[in-house]
Amino acid sequence: MSPRSKARAASGRELEFLARYRPSEYARPSVTVDLVVLTVVDAELRVLLVKRREHPFQDHWALPGGFVHAGGDSSGEAAEDLDAAAVRELEEETGLKGSRVYLEQLHTFGRVDRDPRMRVITVAYYALVRPDLVPLVQAGGDAAEAEWLLVRELDSVALAFDHREIVDTALQRIRNKLEYSDIAFSLVPATFTIPELRLVHEIVTGTPYDPGNFRRRFNRMLEAGLIEKAPGKRLTASKPATVYRFVRRERVGA
Amino acid sequence: MSPRSKARAASGRELEFLARYRPSEYARPSVTVDLVVLTVVDAELRVLLVKRREHPFQDHWALPGGFVHAGGDSSGEAAEDLDAAAVRELEEETGLKGSRVYLEQLHTFGRVDRDPRMRVITVAYYALVRPDLVPLVQAGGDAAEAEWLLVRELDSVALAFDHREIVDTALQRIRNKLEYSDIAFSLVPATFTIPELRLVHEIVTGTPYDPGNFRRRFNRMLEAGLIEKAPGKRLTASKPATVYRFVRRERVGA
């Protein structure tokens, strides 16, 4: 990532210009952030959805999300960056601290008729939540009914707006990224075994992995120092696997 | 890509609701699209920039771009999708038909202070232009001065807003994507030789490629049917290379 360029100090003539400036005559669309919050619990890939109470799409499942605070309006909310808006919505709708999940901008969706009320452009993010944090999710929840639906069964559910398309885009992204990045560690508890990690891969991609070969791939990360052994054992019906711990965690932005 | 879900027909009660609906009290940010238009000419990676005539950042180089038409305003412009806005801006600022270049959404930038006038969120796209189309670029140009600057020399140029960050993000993306996709064919004329294609890779990534090994990689695509031999030869001081042609071209969206 390149460092963000700092805001410039305005010069004399420029300040003069800015004082006279009036916003354009173009109508401005509303801008929202929507979140595809994913987790793997009980060997199932799940996505967090909220039931809409109002039209349009009343009683449909929808992605959690909300307006980006643009600042300078009657709501009294300060302006916020997109990433900040995503983190705020995540915390408001799930109670999860942004620092505890993997959060990344996904894609921006702006089809003209995606919202029948008005022009809404949404910046979609996806979040990966470790299963051990899932029980905390109720807490901060909005009044709205929220539920982890099985991604596998999404075909039989009508999602609001273009949210199905957004979910599909997120799935593509994580399935792809699973193979060359370390996002899998964001879908597993703080400590984990290799078979557990393998299971996450299998569930997300929907294909089985050879245990031996998977282990070898994993070992290369171990040697690279991304992972270290951790104390503890699993309760199991047979030989328990070694427990590991990922060294770094968390992230925001792209 | 998943097919876009069609707009739903609204039901009776929903229509009633929509009729009563009033947009939210939140201030709406302006939304723009900005384009990172790249090409390779004379063995140099270049980006198309326009010189700003007005404050802020007067006389600075900036990415071509403009407002997304949201519809329903006094400008009389119809609402348009994001991709459509990108294509329109491309055509307005360069004269290039969207169907003739590779165009893909890059990332959305929304730092609060990225524009000192007001809150502006920009959806950035990048475009790859074949060198044989570059001479056509003047044509549709705006009044603004436009120029292909060398990416290599961008450090000595102060770009407007956060446009440097956007360019850097685009460069990262294409350097990465060059290795596993076929975007290189969008930076080369309709017919090309393997050494020409190799040169594009070398210029974009900044590293030399072994001719023999590169050829082998290329041959796999040939066998996959992505490429076919084409008639014609190059004028050269030594043995001329075989000329090929890419089978498909163009694209819009992500």
Add this chain to the structure above:
DNA sequence: ATAATAGTGTCTATTAGACAATATCCT
């Protein structure tokens, strides 16, 4: 002892990379 799963080893095929050797074309 046995079942079950963790963990190791082996073999093959594919691919990237370094580098040498040959072929073909221009002047």
Add this chain to the structure above:
DNA sequence: AGGATATTGTCTAATAGACACTATTAT
């Protein structure tokens, strides 16, 4: 003929995948 570059070939190392084998734990 000579120079230059295209094109082919060879060798090595790294990696993925299929699959057999051994080790360790719970019951």
